[in-house]
Amino acid sequence: MTDPHQVVVVTGASGGIGRAVARAFGARQARVALLARGERGLDAAAEDVTRAGGTALAVPADVADFPQVDAAASRVERELGPIDVWVNVAFTSVFAPFAEIGPDEFRRVTEVSYLGYVHGTMAALHRMQPRDRGTIVQVGSALAYRGIPLQSAYCGAKHAIQGFNEALRCELLHDGSHVRTTMVQMPAVNTPQFSWVRSKLPHQAQPVPPIYQPEVAARAVLHAADHPRRREYWVGGSTVGTLLANAVAPGILDRYLARTGYRAQQTGAEKPPDRPENLWSPADRGRDFGAHGRFDEQATPRSGQLWASRHHGVVAAAGGVLAATALAVWRRARA
Numbered sequence: 001m002t003d004p005h006q007v008v009v010v011t012g013a014s015g016g017i018g019r020a021v022a023r024a025f026g027a028r029q030a031r032v033a034l035l036a037r038g039e040r041g042l043d044a045a046a047e048d049v050t051r052a053g054g055t056a057l058a059v060p061a062d063v064a065d066f067p068q069v070d071a072a073a074s075r076v077e078r079e080l081g082p083i084d085v086w087v088n089v090a091f092t093s094v095f096a097p098f099a100e101i102g103p104d105e106f107r108r109v110t111e112v113s114y115l116g117y118v119h120g121t122m123a124a125l126h127r128m129q130p131r132d133r134g135t136i137v138q139v140g141s142a143l144a145y146r147g148i149p150l151q152s153a154y155c156g157a158k159h160a161i162q163g164f165n166e167a168l169r170c171e172l173l174h175d176g177s178h179v180r181t182t183m184v185q186m187p188a189v190n191t192p193q194f195s196w197v198r199s200k201l202p203h204q205a206q207p208v209p210p211i212y213q214p215e216v217a218a219r220a221v222l223h224a225a226d227h228p229r230r231r232e233y234w235v236g237g238s239t240v241g242t243l244l245a246n247a248v249a250p251g252i253l254d255r256y257l258a259r260t261g262y263r264a265q266q267t268g269a270e271k272p273p274d275r276p277e278n279l280w281s282p283a284d285r286g287r288d289f290g291a292h293g294r295f296d297e298q299a300t301p302r303s304g305q306l307w308a309s310r311h312h313g314v315v316a317a318a319g320g321v322l323a324a325t326a327l328a329v330w331r332r333a334r335a
């Protein structure tokens, strides 16, 4: 039974998936610490959590800077209590062909999107290990296993998180630790990233359909936080399809993505010249971007695959009953 007043830290909580995750924990009365840089988004996220029934603590921090993350963790423990769950979500990217990304840009994406997760995990572990309890959830992506064009720095970071988390998981198992870590691989989600991530593309960036609403991602994260013994969760049929296809025929996928990946990641509309950017500083000046992006009309609020993944015992039992019934019918037909 999950403690309804858990202390939960969510990085990247000012917008997108992190915002939806924070709100969902708030709805079950958790004490939620919100880490991000943008104060407008953080204040609005804190209001969301409080309105949903939880307790909120907004802590401005840049996850690329370990001292800021560690100081944030200390403040959370001082003001809310021992951290039960730490969810790493914060990220940034540059949408561009690799040849058009400068070394400073690539480094910044890596420092936020990869090292940001390392920093969060370190700050959480330092506090959880002495207590021998706590859960760390890494929000990942189908792109943790499969690289796509125009997102080289991001794909590198997601692959790195996958490898780092796997190594950490082995160490925790080796030590017989009760601290858990699990990773949730997400599909395309309708979040503000497509409006504020630095882009050098001629047209507006878009998630590759099918697109899910951030609440689908949040449900998966809460389930993973409650059931962290499983090493990994895959969210959405598109994630399952991509990961299986990549395991079987990665070369065919290379060619498919080379043909379709540029077009599929852009709408027909030109990129506005005054588009905001969040690479070096927050983009939310004077505006709350919220959890949802611009794709509400195309995005689905449900995932049958997520339901099946969360209830895989029921699915396996139903599959067993179906198989047994089919076998019995086949035997009777032969008799």
Ligand SMILES: NC(=O)c1ccc[n+]([C@@H]2O[C@H](COP(=O)([O-])OP(=O)(O)OC[C@H]3O[C@@H](n4cnc5c(N)ncnc54)[C@H](OP(=O)(O)O)[C@@H]3O)[C@@H](O)[C@H]2O)c1
Binding pocket: 011, 012, 013, 014, 015, 016, 017, 018, 035, 036, 037, 038, 039, 041, 061, 062, 063, 064, 088, 089, 090, 091, 092, 112, 139, 140, 141, 142, 186, 187, 188, 189, 190, 191, 192, 193, 194, 207, 278, 281, 282, 283, 284
């Ligand atoms: N959306 C998708 O299609 C999709 C698909 C697969 C996986 N994911 C994963 O889901 C996670 C969230 O994605 P999203 O689409 O929700 O992103 P998003 O809408 O761009 O939100 C990113 C969040 O990270 C924060 N952030 C950015 N740079 C930061 C920094 N240096 N320090 C602290 N916080 C920072 C942002 O707030 P501030 O700017 O205010 O700091 C914001 O709260 C990412 O890990 C991503 O890999 C997303």
